[in-house]
Amino acid sequence: MIKLITFDFDGTTADTMPFLEKIAIKLLTQFYKLPTEEARLKYRSTTGLPFEQQVTQLFPQHSMNTRVIELFEHQKIEEIFSLPLFPDTKEVINHLKRRGYLIAISSSTFQSTIEEYCKRKGLEVDQILGYRKGFEKGRDHFEFLQKKFNVSADEMVYIGDSLMDCKRAESNDILFIGKTGMFKKQQFNEISSSNLTIDSLSELKTLLPKLQPNGKK
Structure with a gap:
């Protein structure tokens, strides 16, 4: 039972994922120079992990990882409380x-x-x-x-x-x-x-x- x-x-x-995906795609295209669709696929392939683990898994030891993680978490905390429950x-x-x-x-x-x-x-x-x-x-x-x-x-x-x-x-x-x-x-x-x-x-x-x-x- x-x-x-x-x-x-x-x-x-x-109902936060469209917003989080939008942030992630923007950062992945800006800092790792990925095309938008590739950034989307990479983000989705690791969704479910903490964002810091997503980034380090996708871009091991990349010099921009720390900055990208900081920006993502900052933008997330700024907006998440305004996003609705389903x-x-x-x-x-x-x-x-x-x-x-x-x-x-x-x-x-x-x-x-x-x-x-x-x-x-x-x-x-x-x-x-x-x-x-x-x-x-x-x-x-x-x-x-x-x-x-x-x-x-x-x-x-x-x-x-x-x-x-x-x-x-x-x-x-x-x-x-x-x-x-x-x-x-x-x-x-x-x-x-x-x-x-x-x-x-x-x-x-x-x-x-x-x-x-x-x-x-």
Whole structure:
């Protein structure tokens, strides 16, 4: 039985990914001289990682990495609090809480940023986990949640909007549900063992009660 539902933040809970992608593409084209479409593809191929890890993975030991990371994080914090939740986020999360599910957010965004954002938007969950060096989305967060809430991997589900989210969930034996947006259903299904996707969070209200621990309906 599913007890703990964990949501990604950017692109899943909050409608922030178009803005973040726009910043990233601008910086990648400006500092690494990439064509726009190549910059977009490189950014998307590593989405789900903290931005500093995206940059160092894409451009190992490049002299401009530190500057690019600083600019990205500065522009992100300047604008993120003005960006909206998805229209159904609060209603769906409140519905799931009333049904007895535990709710967490696990993200590669800094935890203090997510906490402040949720406070301003009036979004209440049981646990928020963000990125810091040595503690990040994936195994670190999942093990923390399992210990805190005394749940096993097969009592958890992770909902995210990136292929990296899928890989991190399933490599830790966590049932994954892909939220379409940056990636399409077909792209998730090509790598996901669950083959579960949604177009909006509202679909969770009917999908989750049907799921068995192995992800089958």
